[in-house]
């Protein structure tokens with residue numbers, strides 16, 4: 246699925262037992278994953294499970310309070326945060342959006358906009374863009390400085406189903422043409438980009454990980470959404486053996502409740518995803534969810550884009 250010739254490269258970023266603690270509470274703990282050049286890693290998990298926090302640790306916007314995060318020296322990161330503080334009362338053209346975080350030669354603005362298919366909208370006002378066009382503008386901004394690692398926090402928010410497929414196809418083609426690594430945060434708990442190499446399911450910690458099973462194998466899905474969708478999207482089928490309660494305690498499959506997870510609870514670690522890289526996606530966790538597919542994500546389209554130096558702490562609040 247991904248480019249095999251780049252597969253053995255040293256990781257662009259690697260998190261080991263990384264955790265963030267705020268106000269006496271661990272927001273995430275024990276986060277472990279890496280992204281290699283050409284690799285696509287997707288973080289999924291419920292609201293508040295620590296996806297954005299983990300991504301921010303990966304790019305250096307947040308420093309881990311425990312564990313380690315290592316980035317390749319000189320790593321260039323293109324980051325599209327989930328939310329962006331923009332003064333929407335001020336007119337802002339797409340071209341201007343591209344150079345808000347720093348000057349960019351005209352020809353590079355043009356080629357980035359061409360790469361995402363919105364060159365014709367260079368002079369359009371950002372406020373007037375559709376959800377899909379806006380996400381493309383943010384993507385253009387993130388790729389304009391030719392990052393080694395592209396971090397996209399919910400890149401299909403505010404986009405309808407066919408727009409979602411088109412955006413995922415675009416992300417795949419960016420990966421194929423540039424060889425960059427991609428860390429994606431998906432709002433959907435089950436449907437991820439089919440090109441994803443590794444899905445990491447977070448719930449304050451890594452609950453499980455694996456490869457997505459290609460939905461193209463499902464005739465029902467094909468009938469519903471057509472071959473294009475089957476090629477682009479995949480269902481990540483997984484099964485948690487415990488549930489995190491709102492008060493932070495953990496309910497296990499036998500109904501017992503404890504303060505924390507048992508060691509090894511629902512954690513399906515490391516060897517799995519390495520194995521999967523060697524062969525086709527023929528393994529998935531026990532399916533507890535069939536064919537849940539939706540495209541429209543009802544969130545306000547407030548994503549943003551930036552190319553960051555990894556240590557750029559000022560970006561934590563996503564101001565442009």
Ligand SMILES: Nc1ncnc2c1ncn2[C@@H]1O[C@H](COP(=O)(O)OP(=O)(O)OP(=O)(O)O)[C@@H](O)[C@H]1O
Nearest residue numbers: 267268272290291292293294295296297298299327
């Ligand atoms: N600076 C902070 N101080 C205290 N708590 C925080 C801080 N930043 C995030 N949190 C909390 O950390 C948890 C994880 O947040 P995070 O944004 O990483 O989750 P997420 O999985 O990306 O969620 P969503 O899907 O809703 O975007 C949430 O409970 C959030 O309220």
